[in-house]
Amino acid sequence: MADTAVLSAQTPAVEGKARPGASALSARLEALDLPQGGFTAAARRDAAERLASMGLPGARDEYWRYTDPAPFNAPRPEPLSVPARDASLFSDIDRLTLVFVDGVFDAAASDDLSAEGLQIESLAAADRGADHWAVGLYGTLEAAGQVPVKRPFAVLNTLAARDGLLIRVTGPVSRPLHVLYRRQDAAADVVLHHVVKLEPGAELTLLETGGIGARSNTMLEVDLAAGARFHHISSKRADDAKLGIGHIFARVGEGALFKSFALSVNGRMMRNEGVIEIAGDDAVAHIAAAVLGDGDEGAFHHDDTVFITHAAERCESRQVFKKVLKNGAHGIFQGKILVKPGAQKTDGYQISQGLLLDEGSQFLAKPELEIYADDVKCSHGSTTGALDETAMFYLRSRGVPREQAIVLLVLSFLADALAEIENDELRDAILVRLDEWLTTRAKG
Amino acid sequence: MLEIKNLHVKLEDEDKQILNGVDLTVPAGEVHAIMGPNGSGKSTLSYVLSGRDGYQVTEGEASLDGHDLLDMEPEERASAGLFLAFQYPVEIPGVGNLTFLRTALNAQRKARGEEELSSAEFLKLVREKAKTLKIDGEMLKRPVNVGFSGGEKKRNEILQMAMLEPRMCILDETDSGLDVDAMRLVADGVNALRSPERSFLVITHYQRLLDHIKPDVVHIMSAGRIVKTGGPELALEVERNGYGDLLAEVG
Ligand SMILES: Nc1ncnc2c1ncn2[C@@H]1O[C@H](COP(=O)(O)OP(=O)(O)OP(=O)(O)O)[C@@H](O)[C@H]1O
Ligand SMILES: [Mg+2]
Numbered sequence: 028m029a030d031t032a033v034l035s036a037q038t039p040a041v042e043g044k045a046r047p048g049a050s051a052l053s054a055r056l057e058a059l060d061l062p063q064g065g066f067t068a069a070a071r072r073d074a075a076e077r078l079a080s081m082g083l084p085g086a087r088d089e090y091w092r093y094t095d096p097a098p099f100n101a102p103r104p105e106p107l108s109v110p111a112r113d114a115s116l117f118s119d120i121d122r123l124t125l126v127f128v129d130g131v132f133d134a135a136a137s138d139d140l141s142a143e144g145l146q147i148e149s150l151a152a153a154d155r156g157a158d159h160w161a162v163g164l165y166g167t168l169e170a171a172g173q174v175p176v177k178r179p180f181a182v183l184n185t186l187a188a189r190d191g192l193l194i195r196v197t198g199p200v201s202r203p204l205h206v207l208y209r210r211q212d213a214a215a216d217v218v219l220h221h222v223v224k225l226e227p228g229a230e231l232t233l234l235e236t237g238g239i240g241a242r243s244n245t246m247l248e249v250d251l252a253a254g255a256r257f258h259h260i261s262s263k264r265a266d267d268a269k270l271g272i273g274h275i276f277a278r279v280g281e282g283a284l285f286k287s288f289a290l291s292v293n294g295r296m297m298r299n300e301g302v303i304e305i306a307g308d309d310a311v312a313h314i315a316a317a318v319l320g321d322g323d324e325g326a327f328h329h330d331d332t333v334f335i336t337h338a339a340e341r342c343e344s345r346q347v348f349k350k351v352l353k354n355g356a357h358g359i360f361q362g363k364i365l366v367k368p369g370a371q372k373t374d375g376y377q378i379s380q381g382l383l384l385d386e387g388s389q390f391l392a393k394p395e396l397e398i399y400a401d402d403v404k405c406s407h408g409s410t411t412g413a414l415d416e417t418a419m420f421y422l423r424s425r426g427v428p429r430e431q432a433i434v435l436l437v438l439s440f441l442a443d444a445l446a447e448i449e450n451d452e453l454r455d456a457i458l459v460r461l462d463e464w465l466t467t468r469a470k471g
Numbered sequence: 472m473l474e475i476k477n478l479h480v481k482l483e484d485e486d487k488q489i490l491n492g493v494d495l496t497v498p499a500g501e502v503h504a505i506m507g508p509n510g511s512g513k514s515t516l517s518y519v520l521s522g523r524d525g526y527q528v529t530e531g532e533a534s535l536d537g538h539d540l541l542d543m544e545p546e547e548r549a550s551a552g553l554f555l556a557f558q559y560p561v562e563i564p565g566v567g568n569l570t571f572l573r574t575a576l577n578a579q580r581k582a583r584g585e586e587e588l589s590s591a592e593f594l595k596l597v598r599e600k601a602k603t604l605k606i607d608g609e610m611l612k613r614p615v616n617v618g619f620s621g622g623e624k625k626r627n628e629i630l631q632m633a634m635l636e637p638r639m640c641i642l643d644e645t646d647s648g649l650d651v652d653a654m655r656l657v658a659d660g661v662n663a664l665r666s667p668e669r670s671f672l673v674i675t676h677y678q679r680l681l682d683h684i685k686p687d688v689v690h691i692m693s694a695g696r697i698v699k700t701g702g703p704e705l706a707l708e709v710e711r712n713g714y715g716d717l718l719a720e721v722g
Contacts, residue, residue: 416524421561422571424521425631426549426579435574439565439614 046085070166104242130217188220281307320356507692554637621648658683
């Protein structure tokens with residue numbers, strides 16, 4: 028801590044390059060109304076200590092090379108007007124809906140939680156008590172995910188989260204759970220922390236949509252026991268997500284399946300970190316995203332940072348990230364596959380691609396493989412390119428207008444990422460929304 | 472129907488002249504063939520007519536039914552009734568063949584102020600046409616041309632033509648890469664579309680396609696110009712003697 032404090036004293040903060048010191052951290056924490064916690068009290072105390080020694084990140088930190096952490100370090104976000112509400116992406120799908128308003132669970136607006144095979148509570152309510160099934164989980168997967176790379180905003184989340192969901196599943200759940208975020212207060216600085224635990228053989232589909240706050244810091248800790256199957260789809264759109272950082276920490280047990288897909292349509296400054304530990308043999312973990320960014324609607328910067336650890340045998344992992352960028356939008360991908368000693372027969376694959384619709388946009392990728400087992404199959408690929416002019420001409424020569432041809436080619440570019448959504452109905456819902464969105468933008 | 476007058480074309484980015492005054496008229500209902508040595512400008516002519524980027528018209532004109540083609544976007548030319556079966560059909564990963572066909576067909580109908588086809592109407596139509604070309608349901612579902620064999624790609628071009636019902640069809644070496652049976656299928660597909668309202672410009676190197684699709688007129692192209700025009704016997708002459716004598720004769 029002393030080091031960083033000295034550093035920031037020497038380098039004026041205005042330059043924005045130095046790591047913020049202890050005073051910046053205090054200011055950041057003071058602006059938050061830190062809960063004491065009931066069953067989370069110990070985890071929060073631990074987080075406070077870890078954060079104090081870790082400090083807030085600076086733009087010079089290797090892990091923040093491509094994304095300036097300053098807006099996440101600021102004590103408060105700039106207020107952001109609350110958009111008119113429109114129909115949710117999944118409104119036609121039979122689902123259980125849980126509503127958060129400005130990061131606070133709204134039981135009255137939500138469906139009845141006593142569904143079969145499912146135990147759900149809000150963190151705020153559950154944290155009044157001293158004991159809970161989530162005691163060994165809350166902040167635990169996060170803490171385990173701090174090695175080898177520090178993730179201070181995740182620590183901050185464990186320390187400061189006021190609400191979230193604690194979800195425990197003991198069997199298959201027939202309907203997807205839909206967490207719907209709504210905004211009311213233009214200045215809400217939201218810290219949300221969800222814990223999901225799937226018991227052996229349990230299945231759950233979790234959907235997330237809507238605007239969380241003027242700034243959001245969200246976390247999803249997912250613990251999958253043997254044979255559990257977890258599908259996660261989140262969607263963030265222009266008016267909803269101007270400034271946000273999100274973490275997923277997952278531990279995938281033997282024979283379990285973890286699949287997460289994120290759709291981001293615009294937004295402004297987003298950083299999503301996925302930290303997945305494949306802990307049991309024969310498990311599968313996929314993480315994917317489709318991102319569309321238009322710099323004309325405010326500087327667009329979207330960073331996906333993924334770290335998948337193979338710690339067991341015969342496991343499969345996939346990272347599929349596709350970003351469509353225009354008008355000076357920036358897309359970042361940092362993705363790593365770590366294969367630990369003994370994780371034989373690992374099948375790991377990573378692909379990240381940027382489609383640049385103009386010359387001012389930029390896609391940066393930093394793929395990494397680190398392998399300590401000899402019998403593995405791991406590969407990665409990354410490409411950046413413009414629209415295929417030959418394909419454009421082919422489509423237009425068949426009568427498809429230019430704008431519509433672009434829509435088709437963009438959807439075609441995103442196809443591999445969308446294919447990561449297993450459920451047809453959910454994938455179609457996303458496709459319809461994407462198509463509408465692209466088509467109206469193309470006309471405008 | 473198609474009228475090309477004194478068309479001069481150069482590459483946009485390079486000082487390279489490719490077409491040097493092409494004159495060609497294809498009246499409604501006729502089938503014209505273009506033959507000519509490799510690199511003589513046949514594909515370039517078809518690209519320029521359909522509006523591909525990268526070429527610059529320095530002189531001359533081209534019109535379809537009296538409408539200036541060179542002034543239109545590629546999609547407008549298509550809606551006006553022009554169709555090019557590509558020498559090298561393009562693969563589009565991630566776009567289903569059916570989606571592609573339906574989007575194209577409905578875009579053209581919309582541009583012409585016609586009602587779009589419903590999903591059911593479209594499927595019925597496409598199944599019918601695909602069957603005659605021996606294109607199965609699996610091929611229809613696959614991404615456009617991805618993983619198609621050379622012959623399958625060419626049949627897929629003809630399927631598009633059959634679906635879009637253009638009035639002026641340009642076929643650029645549609646016979647290359649086809650086995651004998653596929654050639655028959657393609658020729659039958661073309662012949663089924665022949666009508667007094669529709670014209671064809673068939674680019675080929677071989678007489679054998681013209682055995683199946685009987686041309687009314689045969690043109691020989693060389694060094695970016697039509698240097699000789701005649702009846703079907705001209706193609707037979709090329710087949711027998713090559714271009715040597717013919718080109719020497721026209722200087
Ligand atoms: N985009 C381009 N860049 C460079 N050269 C080109 C381009 N397009 C055409 N050419 C040149 O123009 C000439 C005519 O080419 P074109 O493809 O039209 O010939 P073709 O008559 O269709 O030949 P083939 O019978 O081999 O198909 C060739 O010399 C070719 O190399
Ligand atoms: Mg050619």
